[in-house]
Amino acid sequence: MHKLWSSSVARLAPVFIRLSSRLKSTGGRPSAPLGSRILTNPDDIFKHNMWDHVQWTEEEKENARLKAEENSCIQIPLNEQGKFDTEAWQYWDKFYRTHQNKFFKDRKWLFLEFPELLPSGVKSQDTNRCLGDQQAKYSLPTGYDTETRLWQHNGLTHCHRNTDTSDHPGAALEKDEADIQMTPFPGQHASFRILEVGCGVGNSVFPISNSIKEMDAFLYCCDFSPCAIQLVKDHPDYDDSVCHAFVHDICEEMASFPFPPRSLDVILAVFVLSSIHPDRIQGVVNRLSAYLKHGGILLFRDYGRFDISQLRFKKGRCLSENFYTRGDGTCVYFFTKEEVHDLFSNAGLEEVQNLEDRRLQVNRGKKVAMHRVWMQSKYRKLYPPSPS
Numbered sequence: 001m002h003k004l005w006s007s008s009v010a011r012l013a014p015v016f017i018r019l020s021s022r023l024k025s026t027g028g029r030p031s032a033p034l035g036s037r038i039l040t041n042p043d044d045i046f047k048h049n050m051w052d053h054v055q056w057t058e059e060e061k062e063n064a065r066l067k068a069e070e071n072s073c074i075q076i077p078l079n080e081q082g083k084f085d086t087e088a089w090q091y092w093d094k095f096y097r098t099h100q101n102k103f104f105k106d107r108k109w110l111f112l113e114f115p116e117l118l119p120s121g122v123k124s125q126d127t128n129r130c131l132g133d134q135q136a137k138y139s140l141p142t143g144y145d146t147e148t149r150l151w152q153h154n155g156l157t158h159c160h161r162n163t164d165t166s167d168h169p170g171a172a173l174e175k176d177e178a179d180i181q182m183t184p185f186p187g188q189h190a191s192f193r194i195l196e197v198g199c200g201v202g203n204s205v206f207p208i209s210n211s212i213k214e215m216d217a218f219l220y221c222c223d224f225s226p227c228a229i230q231l232v233k234d235h236p237d238y239d240d241s242v243c244h245a246f247v248h249d250i251c252e253e254m255a256s257f258p259f260p261p262r263s264l265d266v267i268l269a270v271f272v273l274s275s276i277h278p279d280r281i282q283g284v285v286n287r288l289s290a291y292l293k294h295g296g297i298l299l300f301r302d303y304g305r306f307d308i309s310q311l312r313f314k315k316g317r318c319l320s321e322n323f324y325t326r327g328d329g330t331c332v333y334f335f336t337k338e339e340v341h342d343l344f345s346n347a348g349l350e351e352v353q354n355l356e357d358r359r360l361q362v363n364r365g366k367k368v369a370m371h372r373v374w375m376q377s378k379y380r381k382l383y384p385p386s387p388s
Helices: 002-025 042-047 058-071 078-086 088-099 125-131 169-179 205-211 226-234 278-289 337-345
Strands: 150-153 156-159 192-197 217-223 243-247 264-270 292-303 318-320 323-325 331-333 349-363 368-381
Touching: 042 349, 078 088, 088 226, 192 205, 205 217, 205 243, 217 226, 226 243, 278 292, 278 337, 292 337, 292 349, 337 349, 337 368
Parallel strands: 192 217, 192 264, 217 243, 264 292
Antiparallel strands: 150 156, 292 368, 318 323, 323 331, 349 368
16 A cells, blocks of 8 residues: 555656646646645645646656557447437436436535626625635626626626617627517526536536525526436425426437527536537537527536546447447547537637646545546627627
8 A cells, every 4th residue: 555655646746846836936826716725745645535736747648648549449339339329318317217316416516616607796605605706707798797787898887778789798688688588488587597408317406596596597407318307306406486407308409498599698518518429519519509698608517538537448438539438328528628619619609718627536545546637618609790
């Protein structure tokens, strides 16, 4: 055990040196907003379960690339791959029937990383406690106050009721709101609407829905697993006055949502796009973006390239490059920062944040350190150009 600990620390020592130098050059603060637990002393490695903003050595990058190349060298035959796409909902439905709501924990970190999930100017108790006043630098959309319905733009205050011009973002938002009042739909009364795609059994749903009560906000959540949606509806915290859960396959091109286009302020996609075949992801994002209001934001978190979970796959589980199937038939893709940017930019969304979140996860009992890589991004729907 001591040998394993010594080996881990020795291998990570260059990382500690670079991190110490980086923190000194940035005034002791990490350059990215994710996390604040920085490991600068190798003797402290097993004091916590997770360390933030870990940089990899060139040797570690090369070893990860070689490991992924090795476990991808044998791919599942093409004539056997189709079922993992066409029957994906069945594999996930079976997963939820087996594990019910016991597999995943509620995502209490949501408001720390995605304060945009709350109407501008409103903070959850978790956000207040953990972020203090940091949320002041985030807004949705920038300059727009959902409580007063006023738009702050170029130093001017525009009334949200102004509909005679389209030379500022407030007019575009007003048009969005006017267009969606034509046909009744769940949550129509709310001035702030959120959609979570691939909601599973509600590990994001209930932290959000419990926080938006009394806020004139509404949450939609969907999954293509009927079992998962039923578990959400059976949850004691499910409240249809602030939440509407429904079965929906976001890969189905002709499937309609229970709300009109340009009606959403926020779309949340957490560890869901990675489960979709890479050839279909762009189409999914394109369709989702059509439901965002102008100025609305898409929040994304998912697996990053060379995460430990990718490197642990055995030979024969690879479907295509960086896309694998697990033993239970569910699938997972591992993104790069560049791929994420292209994915959302091609859908007409503008980058607000695009981070590669590298962390060191520690098993203190076994004295083992593992590299985790996640992508976290925020992309906003552009406003229509002003008439010339």
